[in-house]
Amino acid sequence: MTDDFIIIADDHPIFREGIFALVQQLLPLSRVEAADTFASALNIARLSPSPPSMFILDLFFDGVSIASSLRALRDEFRLASIVVITMASDRPLIDAVMAAGINGFINKAASPDEIKGILEAVREGEVVVQSPVQTTTICNPSAPSLSQRQIDVLQLIAKGRTNKEIAIILGISPFTVRIHVSAVFRALGVGTRAGAVSKGIATGLIAAPLGSLGRES
Numbered sequence: 001m002t003d004d005f006i007i008i009a010d011d012h013p014i015f016r017e018g019i020f021a022l023v024q025q026l027l028p029l030s031r032v033e034a035a036d037t038f039a040s041a042l043n044i045a046r047l048s049p050s051p052p053s054m055f056i057l058d059l060f061f062d063g064v065s066i067a068s069s070l071r072a073l074r075d076e077f078r079l080a081s082i083v084v085i086t087m088a089s090d091r092p093l094i095d096a097v098m099a100a101g102i103n104g105f106i107n108k109a110a111s112p113d114e115i116k117g118i119l120e121a122v123r124e125g126e127v128v129v130q131s132p133v134q135t136t137t138i139c140n141p142s143a144p145s146l147s148q149r150q151i152d153v154l155q156l157i158a159k160g161r162t163n164k165e166i167a168i169i170l171g172i173s174p175f176t177v178r179i180h181v182s183a184v185f186r187a188l189g190v191g192t193r194a195g196a197v198s199k200g201i202a203t204g205l206i207a208a209p210l211g212s213l214g215r216e217s
Helices: 014-026 037-048 067-078 091-098 112-123 148-158 163-170 174-188 193-202
Strands: 005-008 029-035 054-059 080-087 104-107 128-129 134-137
Touching: 005 014, 005 037, 014 029, 014 112, 029 080, 029 134, 037 054, 054 112, 067 080, 067 091, 067 128, 080 174, 091 104, 091 163, 104 112, 112 128, 148 163, 148 174, 148 193
Parallel strands: 005 029, 005 054, 054 080, 080 104, 104 128
Antiparallel strands: 128 134
16 A cells, blocks of 8 residues: 555656656556646645645646746645656746745756656655756755654654654654655755755754664655
């Protein structure tokens, strides 16, 4: 069984079907639904008995950008990862999209293996931007300070605990742990667990760990 429910929305049938097949290869036990409009994707999400764990969205539908709707999507589905896949690659647009709280930005020129790798990274809590020039982890500079739960997660990361172990210790789902890890990365302005621990120690959020860092699974 899996708690993955993924919604794909793209108005180009060939690309939509390609992403659908790719996600099924990557997560064969997941529930995947596809839509040809953003409105249809929202309808699927709202009518589902369980909330989506991830949205994979084109940025333009019939030439109209959904960038202005992404903040509302993030507010409505706070626990879902949101990934935008588009041909657009100009930096101001990428920055505006990521400022809405998006977890991943992928250029459609990326290879299937690149896309799968980025989707995996997003599922593990990374915030990733991929463009034809480079792939980087980024942060939201206006992100708030860490909540107590996020500090608890960071302390366990510093102790070398994996996401699965953190979920057991805190009594929450592994998916919720990934959400907290992603939020910690954004708030601290880092892209790795080691970076989060170093920044946490430097800012006095946590004490220096005695053990080594764990895996990100």
